[in-house]
Amino acid sequence: MEQQNGHAPDHAADLKGKDPDATDFANYFCTYAFLFHQKEMLEDHKRTGAYYTAIMQNQAQFRDKVVLDVGAGSGILAIFAAQAGARKVYAVEATAVAQHARKLVQHNRLGGIISVIQGTIETVELPEKVDIIVSEWMGYFLLRESMLDSVLVARDKFLKPGGALYPSHARLYVAPIRSNLTHQRQREFSNAMEGWAGFTNDMQRYYGVRMDCLNDAFHDEQKQYYQQTSAWADISPQQLAGRPWCFKQYDLLKVTQQEIIDSFKEHFELQIVEAAPIEAFAGFFDVQFKGSPENPASFEVLLSTAPDPDCGTHWGQQVFHLYPPINAQPGDRISGDISISRKKENHRLMRVIFQHRTTPNQPQPQAAGMKLQSTDRTDFYSIE
Structure with a gap:
């Protein structure tokens, strides 16, 4: 029987786990089964290059190790990981794209090192503990998709004491921005309402059916879509009206599964640096590849999704439009709390408040007998 890289061919096919349940497959996993989607992620060279650098520049940390x-x-x-010298690699994939991964592994003559296992990580059993876990689990605004849950399950089930995660740390940011997209979505909202008015008139004119009793319901539906749903965007740094604020940090070796599941509220403060209408908040993240205290990376890598004039990522940024915008001057401060929770109807989607x-840098002149208008406000969003 042919030897590959000094190892016998893969005999781990019997390690297959269970498929995702039908609802979770339809809500999440199904898109990842397509090569088109895999290609889209691989073509994000900032993403793929960061993982390649983090692994290949730390070959001493991977050499002769067991990797998941x-x-x-x-x-x-x-x-x-195999190219970096890992002794054994278990590649666990929940969808049928595992069949393509297995073919790719064999085509690159790495079948003696890499075992591709199809099934959810929650249902897979490995024959040994692992030294390193690698995973690209991040979703929009880091937490959408809730893939981190599975990584923490794998960590608690399979990672040896002192083992490392790649990436090892993650941070969430928010920043004030100017955004033409805000005006575009407002126009689309207005157009949708005008279209509804014409539709209800036509229904009564041609069919004798009055539908104006649904006006409020249609308005609320469209408002939620256009004004209360975040939008993907590739923001230019020139749109930033203030410095980003890091409001949440995760040490992936320490954070618990329950901490990730629970909703949380964190404080933020945004210092405005130029006169501009603040038309939206932008949310983004970065992850760091530091290894572990017992097996630290000799070459640390940062993968950032912050606005970048030269090289964006497929994650882009999540834009939370503000209606109306905030009129701000240099030195003004926007401060408050951001709350993030999972949607009850689909735990892979998020709610953000x-x-x-x-707070103005300069006190605003106040006419005699006039009360200063409050700037307190609450804005609700979904990340779909």
Whole structure:
């Protein structure tokens, strides 16, 4: 029987786990089964390059180690780990794209090192503990998709004491921005309402059916979509009206599964640096590849999704539009709390609430007998 890289061919096919349940497959996993989607992620060279650098520049940390790739997709991270000298790599993928990953592994003559296992990580059993877990689990605004849950399950089930996660740390940011997209969505909202008015008139004119009793319901539905749902955008740094604020940090070796599941509220303060209408908040994240205290990376890597004039990522930024915008001057401060929770109807989607106020750098002149208008406000959003 042919030897590959000094190892016998893969005999781990019997390690197959269970498929995702039908609802979770339809809500999340189904898109990842397509090569088109895998290609889209691999073509994000800032993403793929960061993982490649983090692994290949730390070959001493991977050499002769046992590695687990959670949510392996095409198997690219497992291949990087094998190229870096790992003794054994388990690539666990919940969808049928595992079949393509297995073919890719064999085609690159790494079948003796990499075992591709199809099934959810929650249902897979490995024959040994692992030294390193690699995973590209991040969703929009870091936490959408809730893939981190599975990584923490793998950590608690399979990682040896002193083992490392790649990435090892994650941070969430918010920043004040100017955004033409805010005006565009407002126009689309107005157009949708005008279209509804014409529709109800036509229904009564041609069919004798009055539908104006649904006006409020249609308005609320469209408002939620256009004004209370975050939007993906590739923001230019020139749109930033103030410095980003890091409001949440995770040490992935220490954070618990319950901490990730629970909703949380964190404080933020945004210092405005130029006169501009603040038309939206932008949310983004970064992850760090530091290894573990017992096996630290000799070459640390940062993968950031912050606005970048040269190289954005497929994650982009999440834009939370403000209606109306905040009129701000240099030195003004927007401060408050951001709350993030999972949607009850789909735990892979998020709800975000901003409770904030604007404090001017210079006290505003107040006419005699006039009360100063409050700047306190609360804005609600969904990340779909």
